[in-house]
Amino acid sequence: MIQLVERNSFGRIKEFRMHDILRELAVHLCQKDCFGVTYEDKCGKSLEMDVRRLVLHKVTKDIYQRLSGMHRFRTVITVDNSVPTFTILPLLCKKSRYMTVLELSGLPIEKIPVAIGDLFNLCHLGLRNSKVKMLPMSVDKLSNLLTLDLARSDIHEVPSGIVKLKKLRHLFVEKKIDPNWRAFKCSSGVHIASGLGNPTNLQTLRALEAHDGSIRHLGELRQLRSLRLWNVKGIYCGRIRDSLVQMRYLSNLSVSASDENEVLLLNVLPNLRKLVLRGRLAEGALNESLLFQPVGGQNLYRLSLSWSQLREDPLPSLSRLSNLTQIHFTRAYNGEHLAFLTRWFPKLKTPQLGDLPNLKQLEIQRGAMANLERLFLINLNSMMEVPPGIEFLMPLQRLGFHEITNEGMKRLRYDVHYCRSRKRTDPIAHSVWDSSAFLRRHLLLVPPPLR
Template sequence: MAKTVILHVIMKIGTALAGETITFAKPLLAKKSKLVVALPRNMKLIKNELELIHAFLKGIDRKGAKNEVIEAWIVQVRKLAYEMEDAVDQFVYVVGEHSPKGTWDYFKRIGKKPSALFSLDGIASKVKRINQDLKHLSEIVDRWTKPLDSGIEIPPASYETEHVYLPGPGHDYLIEDHELVGTDKNKRTLIGSLRSEDQSVRIIAVWGMGGVGKSTLVNSVHRTEAFRFDFRLWVSISQSYKLDDILREVLVDNGLGSRIIVTTRMEEVASIADEDYKIKVEPLGDHDSWLLFCRKAFPKIDNHVCPPDLQTCCDDIVQKIKGLPLALVAIGSLLSLKPRTENEWRNFCNQLTWELHSNESLNHVEKVLNLSYKYLQGYLKNCFLYSAIFPEDYLIHRKRLIRLWIAEGFIEQKGACTLEDIADGYLGELVRRSMFQVVQRNSFGRIKSFRMHDLVRELAIFQSRKENFSTICDGNHGVIPVGLDPRRLSVLQSNNGILSNINPSRLRTLITFDIINGSSSWYSSFYSKSKYLAVLDLSGLPISTVPKSLGDLFNLRLLCLDNTKVMEIPKSIKKLQNLQTLSIEHTQLFSFPHGVSKLKKLQHIMVSRSPDVNNGFFNGWEGVKPFKGLWHLAELQTLFAIKASEQFVAKLRHLTQLRTLEICDVRTSHCAQLCNSLSDMHQLSRLLIRACNEDELLQLDSLTFPNPLQKLDIVGRLSEKTLESPFFLNHGHALLEIHLVNSQLSKNQLLQLSELTKLTELYLGEAYNGEELHFHTDSFRNLKRIHLVDLAHVNAVSIDEGALLNVEHICVRNLQELWEVPVGISFLTSVKEAVFTDMHPEFPSNVLKEMLNHVPNVYVTTKGN
């Protein structure tokens, strides 16, 4: 409903009428007309009115008293709320421009007058009109709507409480094999089809209704069977493509036993497979449904046993869900957060019954998921809906999504926590409610990437369209009507004709993904027409220039031009005083305009340049020259990849809020000053240092940090005493992840690394000069992942019993002198995956597989094979 929009606007008005903004506004407004003087008061009145409307809508939800008249009334309220959001942004911008650090103050000092984008008189008139329109809507609501008590009472939900779930590294939402229920028979059938001795190419169709567990089944089998195939590929096929055309391209019968697994909801699509290779996934039976539900609803109770007083209620809930795993997991996860009382759970059961008998436009599983959506707190609903802008089955990275949420203003400051930490909590809560499915975690236990189930995404798209929250342009969600003015636009696949139907004047987000049919010409008009844009992400668009009108996007908070051909940024970027995130990775950019140093709100700068020739040492990218005054951006938290200079490494110490730093082109002469600057960086948790070439010596002997570092990457030749630096002797013991490339370590230095007791990931690439690698008892006890890559001289690897005790993933690549299986590798009982690639042609692959027969995935290739 419109509640989430209203709540968001209430928050923005409250922020605008507090702190610095109103302090600067008071003397500015005092000199203006009566209408302008009354502007803050009118904004406050609108905030009060919206709070009352929000409470009224909560009552509507509880009573279930919606009808067509109320729906039409809500549409009008939503439009006014959106207008007010635009007015608030205008107000904050104009006040900011007149502040001591604003553009007006700058022009005043140099004796010029800037052109005004907005006037206070115009804003005041708009706010007065919105106030009057809201009052009118409030007055007519009783006249046209039925009394609330005519509806069916739905119990008030306990989810309205303000609670933020902050996940710790111990929580894991990856679906492990032992968590699967009722899949054994289908799993055996699928594995049998994959292992069939038939060497011709075969299509295997796994089909069934949405939410029944098709993808979960295939993913589980993929984890255990993928190593049997030399090449694997996952592809999500849009409905706008013809499956037959795609299969015709990939169905090359090379006699190597290729297998293609197709998951689909449609029986006619499954018919492309022979009968012996079709698997229909049915809903779970009563017993398995109960087991799965209880695992999610009672995760902390021994054996997940349902309490006796909830038995009848839970049985009713499980019966209503009809054996659909996705719905069972979603509802079970939701109930695990509620007070464990019979009355509370019975109320929920009644609401589920009501939901299943309403909203005829949704199917059964979508109705169940819709209830999970309704139980999201207001601050989570915007975050959830926004996530639907990504394509189906898209691998969403945590940092990217969090920065988008913050740019849109969905994250409200609370206490001393950073916005990133609060957003992390929101993401964790959505995962816990099974709205997102975790794919990967980093070495620190934090979510690294995740996906949305296609049905969950469809629900988010359905709600987004209903709220005019966002529009997806992909050819699958209907025709875009002429004159549509969406708040957010995600372009997945389109052309100029379709996009010309869109009125961009109200856009808040424009984000592009792999545009196939269109050219890049259409995007240029958005700069001049979309003045409210907060997010502009043109990743992958084949553009080489950015127009000067970029500077007119007064509200822009995130600009992303990754993987474009952009060579320079216009000087007008200095006008983007609200910009928080600037991402220009893998482009042709050489340097920045000096004006970037005026963007005092910048928190994240990510830049890199694609080299003309791919040099292995540079790993496919190069840094960009620092701009003058970079060190004055006091709010910077992320900075990469910047080329080192004498001035920059000396001034770096002023960036005290940095959490992530990547610095490249480092020379021996920079090292002492660099270590000195790093010693003042209290917030730093991740650091990459890269030498200017493979022969340059990195003398990091005095490396130290005021607080423990979590991740360290060093690319370049290390001095002998680097691992004896204060950092490695003290705080290095808190290090969780280290990557060393071209370091040319000695045997003694490797022994020193093994003393980093908390290390969970070790990467050695061209980093060791010795001939033997020996892992002693008790060394690397907490290591989870180890990568040994391009170690040209190593001809023997030995592992003592008790070494690498907890390692789960081993990757060995291109060790050309290693002819024998590592001695003691069978001691590694915790390994889940072992990958040995590009090994010597005489490397005994079969012996390795036999010694690791307890490991689910073992994959071996040799040079020339």
């Protein structure tokens, strides 16, 4: 009845299909459970009095005039960024006093009414991708709030009373600067001046701007599962290491340095599953830090290194992390040669190498990356040939050369045509032809964007 479509790098279900019979059953149960959905073709009718859960999609501006029984609402979700919720929101805050879920992501609203503090049962408040610039001080009255999602909104500072929310579990306050995550400062967090250790049930914190006050109390958040820190200075690394030791359940960690010259020196717990480091790493860090040892990184599934300025090939050290399924390098390596040797990275599915200006050759030996699905090479201007050994990656579904120069594109196309013409007469070309046959089916060439 439910078909699996795709799993993520951790093996969890990412996408699935629902059978039409199961969908009909779900719709029937939603109607029975008073789940109201207002579509454009139903805007001429008033909603039933007993509706408790409302989804707004493609409605007209005067929808609020036809909403009846608003005091019964428990859940309101908008799934269309053109919904004029700024006309409905004050009424919801005034009349729907028992609201538990309010999801307004993507709406062009700029102001949240002070009356939102009266929604004492509110558990989820979603304002992701909205135009909201400031939250009213009354949010500190939302004592039952579990999730506050302000990611990619225009909010730069949260009210100081946010630390009074004892039950808060998930706080998303990250503001994206570069949507491609390639600039050094591609995102930013918020400052929490004092009281960071008060919400002891916090499990997700994305993202926090590091400074003396916040780093001092970071270790008090012992229930954290996911943590993202921005603007980290080298002098903070000692305190951060001490704080991480207190977080027994931490599985997702992202740390970004304040500038390109700050050195990140961190050790973490062995149950870490996802690690993102954006900043310079000290010489020998891959061999000395517990982050990259089999003991410390035995559960690591995804690793992203950016602006690391490594001079030595990082792959021999990282190959000891046998459970890795994703590796992302962005300006992480200054050398000219990378090699994936036999039996390395047996579970790796999606490596991505980007912005490595000196990399000339990528070598792949038989038996390396046995479960590879996709390989993306981005802005590798010095690489002028198909990686040797590409024919060994038989499970590979997609090989992408992004932002490839015109000269490099001509060379890759020449390799394919050359192997096709020499297949029968040249035994060496016959071996490469196997890879070119694959390339003709799966190769993706993307030129650099127009400036």
